Amino acid sequence: MDIRPLRCRDFRILMTSGVVTMFGSFITIVAVPYQIMRLTDSYLAVGAIGVVELVPMVLGGLWGGALADAMDRRRVIVLCEIGMAVLAAGLLVNALLPDPAFWPLYICAGGIAALDGLQRPSLNALIPRLMKRDEMAAANAIQGMRWQIGSIAGPALGGLLVTQVGIAAAYAVDLATFVVSFVLLAWLRPAPAPPGAERPSIKGIVVGVRYAFSRQELMGTYVVDIAAMFFAMPMALFPFVADDLRSPSSLGLFYAATSVGALAISLTSGWVRHVHRHGTAVLIAAGVWGAAVVGFGLASDVATALVFLVVAGAADMVSGLFRQTMWNQTIPDELRGRLAGIELLSFSIGPTLGQMRAGGMAAAIGLRGSIVSGGLLCVGACGALARVLPRFTAYDERTSPHGRAETTEPVQPADPGQL
Structure with a gap:
């Protein structure tokens, strides 16, 4: 495996943060439908999760793409991570209630999907700034490995948590992963919009x-x-x-x-x-x-x-x-x-x-x-x-005439307190 991209400090931060967040997110992917099933005993209610998530993710992705070209991409990434942490906390609070309601699950799931859509274009658009042209394929492979590790280990642990420990424990782990991810992402260097960028x-x-x-x-x-x-x-x-x-x-x-x-x-x-x-x-x-x-x-x-x-x-x-x-x-x-x-x-x-x-x-x-x-x-x-x-x-x-557009703006050290 070509590991040259890991020599880049910010790429290492992004990948480490991604592994942590992906792990927690896949746990919640198991926990939410499981909790809805337990609360409603309805196939329709469980299937509705996909509809609730699809529209916010699509709309968030389109608007998130515009934001990624008009704002500091680091700022977009970090603010979305904070928002998803807040929604994960909402899932945890609801699960800890004596009688959890099912409607907050749809609101939180839709909100997380929207924020994921807003965040992902900035994540995807940031990586090409960090890599040389001939390192792109290797960087994509490492990103894919991050996703695959989460998709294998996350659901396995999620199933164990919701059936053996409790649904609240699954949401607590997801919330903890968002907190760890935020701390890591705060150390990214600024990634300002290209010169002359228009408002979204x-x-x-x-x-x-x-x-x-x-x-x-x-x-x-x-x-x-x-x-x-x-x-x-x-x-x-x-x-x-x-x-x-x-x-x-x-x-x-x-x-x-x-x-x-x-x-x-x-x-x-x-x-x-x-x-x-x-x-x-x-x-x-x-x-x-x-x-x-x-x-x-x-x-x-x-x-x-x-x-x-x-x-x-x-x-x-x-x-x-x-x-x-x-x-x-x-x-x-x-x-x-x-x-x-x-x-x-x-x-x-x-x-x-x-x-x-x-x-x-x-x-x-x-x-x-x-x-x-x-x-x-x-x-x-x-x-x-x-x-x-x-x-x-x-x-x-x-031979492609569409070469990589190199960035010219200087990269400044990150100030963890400035978002």
């Missing part, structure tokens, strides 16, 4: 959208990911597959398997710097994701199903690495925040619509038919997109 506005967001549409290679990264997730996102059907294989206890393994595959790619990612045709790499990886989902849908035993899910997770990670590298290497610094907001939109729409597609097709043609047909449609979509997006397929980082 709807007009500024539109400028970012127009820029994205003007570059086929960027649109390719969004469209390929949305297509892969829409056609071949099988997670909503995992409980049914576990029952179909007469192994309900394997459900947790299904959710962890894709993260295991992704983590394996992160740990062995030194090879990515030798790949320069990033668009082609994304298309191939998305096609492998679809093919692996087909294999999962056809699997007749748990072991085979897990193998295909590990392969799918690895392919998804490869796609993510090269998409992120294309964004970080070629988007001008003054637009990077707004484009990060658009990236967040693509991340949100594909999986959400994909879960709906999987459930609807399962009701219409059966469980296995939904999964297998989705994987085949994903592979077909990748082939079609390769033909209709020739500049995306031909993209080569060595």
